[in-house]
Amino acid sequence: MVFYILRRLLFLPLALFGVSLLVFTMIGFLSPYQRLATFINNPERLKGENVDKLISQYGLDDPIFIQYLRWLKNVFRGNLGWSYVGKGPVFEVILERFPYTLELTIFSVIPIIFLGISLGVISALHHNRVVDHALRIFAVVGWSFPDFVFGLMVLMVFYSALGWFPPGNLSIWAETVVKSPVFRHITGMLTFDALLNGRLDIFWDALRHLLGPIFTLTYVELAFILRITRSSMLEVLQRDYVRTARAKGLSEKVVINKHARRNALIPVATVSGQTVVGLLAGTVIVETIFNRTGLGSFMALAAQQLDYASIMGGTLFFGLILILGNLCVDVSYAFIDPRVRLE
Amino acid sequence: MKRETRRLLKKFFSNFSACLGFVLLVFFFIVAVGAPYIAPPKSARDPYMMPIVTWSSNPLPPSPEHPFGVAGKRDIFYGVVWGTRTAFRIGIIVTVVSTLIGLAVGSIAGYFGKLVDEILMRITDIFMAIPFLVAAIVLATILGAGLDKVIIALIVFSWMYSARLVRGNILQVKEEQFVMAARALGVSDFMIILRHVLPNSIFPVLIQASMRMGSLVITAAALSFLGIGAPQGYADWGALLNYARNWMMGSQGEALRYWYMTVFPGVAMVLFVLAWNLVGDALRDVFDPRLRM
């Protein structure tokens, strides 16, 4: 297994290299003028004849290949460039925003997986009865809901009409506290930091701002886990070992909760892992709609403004998360299913 | 063969949700085809550009003249009707082209195996290592405004799924007895793939494609929702929803005042995606009961 992990990790730099090459090629379609803007952190310098001088100074008219090598050299020096959107070095901006996205992911994954599995099991146990049909409709509609449509509706109903789930990260009063020097930043995630600082009021405020996005992501993502759990449970209930368990005299509750569910959850675990990884990289829309700070909204902004240092850095970071995340999913598989041997 | 087809058709239509999906698709198809009659263009210029109907940028509620109301100076009804065409165009072109690319890449990887396979699959991995939406945003922005740019951006980042599926199928079928038998008879590998392997993987690929249609349309709409892709005023559901963003808060004492800006294009999108998902789901049930969900 150590061998397997090492082999997969060996592929990591290669993949990241590929990702950067791919994104850089796409950026190569832009004219040097468009790209120049992202090199300059002071718009005052972008005036008149300065532009051509700057283009040759930064080598933006060099062949794309040379430019890529130059970017790569900087990366090896630990310099990912200057983020125009985030107003800081790319690396720092990403590290600062990632905890927000991670926090949203952590809070959303809990209801997604918990509800997805329980509803899926309920659906399977009521196979082809009313409850099952209702849950299937619920799931397929959720699955068909674009996150931005559902998000807009959530905002409309739960914020503007009922005033429950406000957008943003924090209320103004809480933000002044968080930005003051007395508030220690430990994890970068507001709810956890608030708890660590012993500020329950801020914890509650941060959580309240998280509810809208959590609700949206839960409904939209839940469907997939529900469907997998249901079909997997239905399949497992037909298996011989379930019959064996019944023949032993176990009660139906034990048969289902112990013998059937444990097996049915094997494929669900993989899908849940993929959901977590997908959420980390898939909160672009939700963060944008709910006006939240985070890696997703940052990437959307960077892409729209063609802030290419941020785009390069961000895609590399996402690539890293996706590849490491999928590796974790595959490795955890071996722990859940004793039959799996990683080679 | 004919009897088999009839049996499968019967099975497909005996499923309620499959029928619902099919009826919805037919409905959207009629709307798309009949768009010039349902919502006649006001002028001779590009009918896909929603005409400007008022001079105030305030939204107007539904009225006999504008049954779905007015958003961003444009008639929502017109946008929803012509947006159906946009959705079909994006969905079908992207699905067909990306599936064909995937089919080619997957067959080559599965057929040649070894080094070629390794290289192609690593390239596939690299394309998959960038989140789909982020990749589409970046490429669509770089290419500039225009529906064709959106389509290209979506194709570039969605061929990998069918490639993987086809490759997996080829590797699996390669081990089957009937392929071994054909090989023992001296049939060339190329003919084997053409005659035995591809026909066997065509249904899974089609099913996967129809199920991907929904998510492609969602992504395309997400792009125009973010203001990327379709040009200003283009008939597109995502673009209509973009107008709604600034009016989310409603007005004093009347929080849901601008509901129509979200609800009409939103419902159109949900139903369109739902239709494809239901049909894809039912197709899978019919052809591969093992994967039943």
Add this chain to the structure above:
Amino acid sequence: MLQKNLLEVRDLRVYFYSDEKRELKAVDGVSFSVGKGETLALVGESGCGKSVTSMAILRLVDSKGKITGGEVIFDGQNLLLLPESRMREIRGKDIAMIFQEPASALNPVYTIGEQILEAIMLHQKLSPSRAKEVALEMLRLVGIPEPEKRLNEYPHELSGGMKQRAMIAMALSCRPQLLIADEPTTSLDVTIQAQILELIRELQKKLGMALILITHDLGIVADMAERVVVMYAGKVVEEGNRFEIFKNPFHPYTVGLLRSIPRLDVERKKLDTIPGVVPEPSSFPVGCRFRGRCNFETGECVQEPPRTSLSNTHAVYCHHWEKVRDSNAEVLKECRAQ
């Protein structure tokens, strides 16, 4: 037969309902009995309702099927009338079962030990350490080497024969009075088959339990069973002790089954086979269900065949059993003449 019967199945009916709500009579009026410590073989081709009968004894017919009639008297009580909780106490404790495919009958995600202990702790209310001793003892009893190690292994780490031994250990861990073995050796290699059968026979003697052996293999029946019930298409067609069935089969189906075993002692040019297959439950013929595959068929066979008692133990359900007897005698004569 002075001994009181341990299990008595009377007129058992199990019907399945297809998606189109058609009634499929998978088991239709089956009766037989098993005495204490006795071995009964339930014989027939696949699809004849043997497995469904055995599952019905434990009331574990799957959700599409329903026990629609009859009685299952075990130890003086009708199992079909017991509340589910009482039935659960009987399953695994008084009546245990082993299945055809040990590979799929054992839960892949739990160790052998966990699965055996589960049954012991459930029925015997022992402390975990004491239960573990019992489990180890059972594993030793079924001849699994290094039982301490095996206890912590997962099913996939054991060979097919070892899995079936573990399965037997699990079934016998509560010393049941009746063991139902559903094709226990079909999926195993021939040499292992013999070992497992020997093991079952030995344990049966040691623990004094009754055995219902479900099989299509008459070789195994000749080896193991004292009494035989031959089933065809959901009905009993002939029953008797081993000697009666093998020497004087009076039902054409039993004769067909016996003739299709390869034998070394009688010279025959070609192996006889029964033409056709068991029909689907949806197309069982009216009257005698063997009609259509039978050489002795006449117009009479559309009537339900009567039960003819030939001895205390031997009974046959056929209109033409006398003709079958005569034809058997002729065949025998021919063989002798050769």
